[in-house]
Amino acid sequence: MTDVAIVGAGYVGVPLAQVFAEAGRSVLLVDRDAERVAQLNRGESYIEDVPSATLKQLVDEHGLRATTDYDELRDCDAILIALPTPLSKQREPDLSIVNGAVEEIAKRLRPGHLVVLESTTYPGTTREEVLPRLEASGLRAGEDFHLAFSPERVDPGRSDWTTKNVPKVVGGITAACTDRAAALYTGAVDTVHRVTSPEAAELTKLLENIFRSVNIALVNELAQLCDRLGIDVWEVVDAAATKPFGFMSFKPGPGLGGHCIPIDPFYLTWKAREYGFYTEFIELAGKINENMPYYCRSLISQALNHGAERSLKGSNVLILGVAYKPEIGDTRESPALKLIELLQKAGANVAYHDPHVPAVPELGLRSAPLEPESYDCVAIVTDHGGIDYEALVDNGAVIVDFRNATRDKGRTSEKVWKL
Numbered sequence: 001m002t003d004v005a006i007v008g009a010g011y012v013g014v015p016l017a018q019v020f021a022e023a024g025r026s027v028l029l030v031d032r033d034a035e036r037v038a039q040l041n042r043g044e045s046y047i048e049d050v051p052s053a054t055l056k057q058l059v060d061e062h063g064l065r066a067t068t069d070y071d072e073l074r075d076c077d078a079i080l081i082a083l084p085t086p087l088s089k090q091r092e093p094d095l096s097i098v099n100g101a102v103e104e105i106a107k108r109l110r111p112g113h114l115v116v117l118e119s120t121t122y123p124g125t126t127r128e129e130v131l132p133r134l135e136a137s138g139l140r141a142g143e144d145f146h147l148a149f150s151p152e153r154v155d156p157g158r159s160d161w162t163t164k165n166v167p168k169v170v171g172g173i174t175a176a177c178t179d180r181a182a183a184l185y186t187g188a189v190d191t192v193h194r195v196t197s198p199e200a201a202e203l204t205k206l207l208e209n210i211f212r213s214v215n216i217a218l219v220n221e222l223a224q225l226c227d228r229l230g231i232d233v234w235e236v237v238d239a240a241a242t243k244p245f246g247f248m249s250f251k252p253g254p255g256l257g258g259h260c261i262p263i264d265p266f267y268l269t270w271k272a273r274e275y276g277f278y279t280e281f282i283e284l285a286g287k288i289n290e291n292m293p294y295y296c297r298s299l300i301s302q303a304l305n306h307g308a309e310r311s312l313k314g315s316n317v318l319i320l321g322v323a324y325k326p327e328i329g330d331t332r333e334s335p336a337l338k339l340i341e342l343l344q345k346a347g348a349n350v351a352y353h354d355p356h357v358p359a360v361p362e363l364g365l366r367s368a369p370l371e372p373e374s375y376d377c378v379a380i381v382t383d384h385g386g387i388d389y390e391a392l393v394d395n396g397a398v399i400v401d402f403r404n405a406t407r408d409k410g411r412t413s414e415k416v417w418k419l
């Protein structure tokens with residue numbers, strides 16, 4: 001018998017497996033990708049937060065395993081679902097992956113099972129989508145099996161707050177479901193916080209992501225106003241952050257990226273429409289944030305005009321950093337990709353350098369050497385560590401800095417254009 005099965009061995013599933021295995025639980029990762037499964041079983045990690053050395057030890061000494069076979073779920077006590085929840089082309093929730101997996105789980109459901117959905121989604125998903133599919137097995141939630149929602153709050157690339165020490169919010173279909181899920185996480189993660197329903201737990205995660213989206217939009221709007229006012233927005237944000245209470249610092253940037261912040265808020269927008277309600281903050285934030293790559297393109301164009309007397313068309317532009325945030329190789333929804341596409345459409349010759357991203361197949365590009373002298377303009381889109389940004393300023397190219405990576409040096413140089 002295995003203690004915990006985690007369906008979906010991605011950014012969420014693999015760190016979650018580590019936390020349970022390190023707490024002494026037997027863990028099985030279930031993924032449809034046979035290549036990933038083979039890698040996991042060899043102790044080779046493709047998730048940067050769980051180094052291969054750590055994974056190998058978990059496989060060799062703690063019995064962590066991976067499989068593509070859903071049948072193995074029959075012999076597991078708890079089944080956690082950490083599968084993608086994307087948006088459709090029309091920007092509506094696409095639960096097909098989760099629902100498909102739940103139908104497979106339902107075929108193997110037995111009395112005593114605990115099922116927990118961890119994927120980010122709108123309030124009502126666990127009760128309206130997961131529950132009826134599982135109960136189609138003939139078993140009843142709260143009586144024969146337990147069902148709960150517990151959002152994953154991991155921030156990939158971060159080492160101070162991890163899956164283990166970020167409190168786990170848990171809400172079950174019944175009080176007994178909440179108790180059972182809370183008992184599973186207790187001992188594996190440091191703190192468990194119970195709420196009274198899966199809906200409260202689902203909305204908790206969305207509130208966290210919407211909070212970020214709205215506040216990032218606020219500083220992005222301010223950055224555009226600051227350009228007109230001739231004020232350095234970074235100086236203002238840094239100064240405001242000296243207030244010890246009542247202010248939380250958010251930085252402007254080229255737009256939102258990753259699997260969460262650009263997508264999740266629209267799960268709530270969609271659900272709200274069912275109740276005749278319009279989530280205006282979410283829509284406005286989305287509009288401002290989605291416009292940022294266009295604004296950044298115009299900044300690059302201006303910088304080339306004034307700094308190099310060149311037009312965007314025909315210029316050689318190096319994008320520095322294409323991952324959606326520093327120190328990771330994840331390019332999902334990265335604003336850098338949108339910006340590259342816009343620059344290419346405008347006739348620029350675009351290359352990129354990113355030590356974490358060797359290639360971007362969808363754009364047909366590979367990471368180029370960091371040789372700023374070969375370009376008319378270098379645009380700092382993601383400020384990975386290990387790059388001497390101040391030295392970049394001393395080079396020939398015009399620099400456009402969307403991350404304040406050049407700091408004081410960029411503030412005083414004629415050649416640096418900042419967001």
Ligand SMILES: NC(=O)c1ccc[n+]([C@@H]2O[C@H](COP(=O)([O-])OP(=O)(O)OC[C@H]3O[C@@H](n4cnc5c(N)ncnc54)[C@H](O)[C@@H]3O)[C@@H](O)[C@H]2O)c1
Binds near residue numbers: 009036120153260
């Ligand atoms: N990545 C994050 O930072 C983060 C943080 C918090 C919450 N979340 C949420 O967690 C959920 C999972 O996100 P992720 O980033 O871990 O996704 P991911 O894309 O990294 O991993 C998903 C995994 O599921 C596998 N998979 C897809 N369909 C499958 C199926 N039918 N059966 C078995 N395996 C299947 C894929 O092969 C992949 O390995 C999403 O709802 C996301 O919004 C993500």
